[in-house]
Amino acid sequence: DSGVTQTPKHLITATGQRVTLRCSPRSGDLSVYWYQQSLDQGLQFLIQYYNGEERAKGNILERFSAQQFPDLHSELNLSSLELGDSALYFCASTPTGTGINTEAFFGQGTRLTVV
Amino acid sequence: SQQGEEDPQALSIQEGENATMNCSYKTSINNLQWYRQNSGRGLVHLILIRSNEREKHSGRLRVTLDTSKKSSSLLITASRAADTASYFCATDAWQAGTALIFGKGTTLSVSS
Numbered sequence: 001d002s003g004v005t006q007t008p009k010h011l012i013t014a015t016g017q018r019v020t021l022r023c024s025p026r027s028g029d030l031s032v033y034w035y036q037q038s039l040d041q042g043l044q045f046l047i048q049y050y051n052g053e054e055r056a057k058g059n060i061l062e063r064f065s066a067q068q069f070p071d072l073h074s075e076l077n078l079s080s081l082e083l084g085d086s087a088l089y090f091c092a093s094t095p096t097g098t099g100i101n102t103e104a105f106f107g108q109g110t111r112l113t114v115v
Numbered sequence: 116s117q118q119g120e121e122d123p124q125a126l127s128i129q130e131g132e133n134a135t136m137n138c139s140y141k142t143s144i145n146n147l148q149w150y151r152q153n154s155g156r157g158l159v160h161l162i163l164i165r166s167n168e169r170e171k172h173s174g175r176l177r178v179t180l181d182t183s184k185k186s187s188s189l190l191i192t193a194s195r196a197a198d199t200a201s202y203f204c205a206t207d208a209w210q211a212g213t214a215l216i217f218g219k220g221t222t223l224s225v226s227s
Contacts, residue, residue: 033214035217042220043220092158105160106150
């Protein structure tokens with residue numbers, strides 16, 4: 001158990017809809033990272049939050065947004081969903097804002113299926 | 116954009132054999148990490164090697180880093196069926212700042 005909790009585990013929704021994925025980092029970790037994993041694109045970095053503030057941005061679509069709350073849990077909001085958004089969405093956490101200097105702990109992911 | 120590229124994309128070996136996976140990256144790095152992912156599950160950290168290190172060991176794992184060639188390799192010795200998984204290298208990327216950027220991974224299949 002990595003200590004990172006993601007909910008829900010599975011999500012099936014229709015095109016055009018909006019969903020919210022939730023991530024609780026390991027106790028004491030201040031940074032949360034969101035990744036999208038699909039068969040053709042591999043593991044794509046979306047966005048990082050550190051202690052409530054956006055820290056780094058990757059290949060995140062404008063239809064996607066995220067935030068980190070005072071209790072350090074994070075939510076990833078996906079709107080106007082398209083079939084191509086179907087993927088595994090992972091969150092990871094690290095103690096500091098510099099992910100590469102320490103190991104990152106990953107949740108088990110949310111599998112999103114858009115139909 | 117991908118920072119690291121693993122090679123080969125897929126590798127099939129017999130139990131007891133060694134497995135070698137390579138990772139090449141594009142820009143200067145501070146550190147490089149290797150992760151493992153069992154099918155459809157979360158990634159698990161294996162080892163971190165710093166830019167001033169050339170080799171590191173952890174159990175049956177051996178990682179090398181050649182910063183002049185911008186490449187790293189992961190060697191798993193005496194493979195077991197339980198080593199069947201995807202393996203990813205991860206580096207930082209200047210454009211993304213502090214985040215880990217992953218390659219597309221090597222899928223290792225170990226048959227008994």
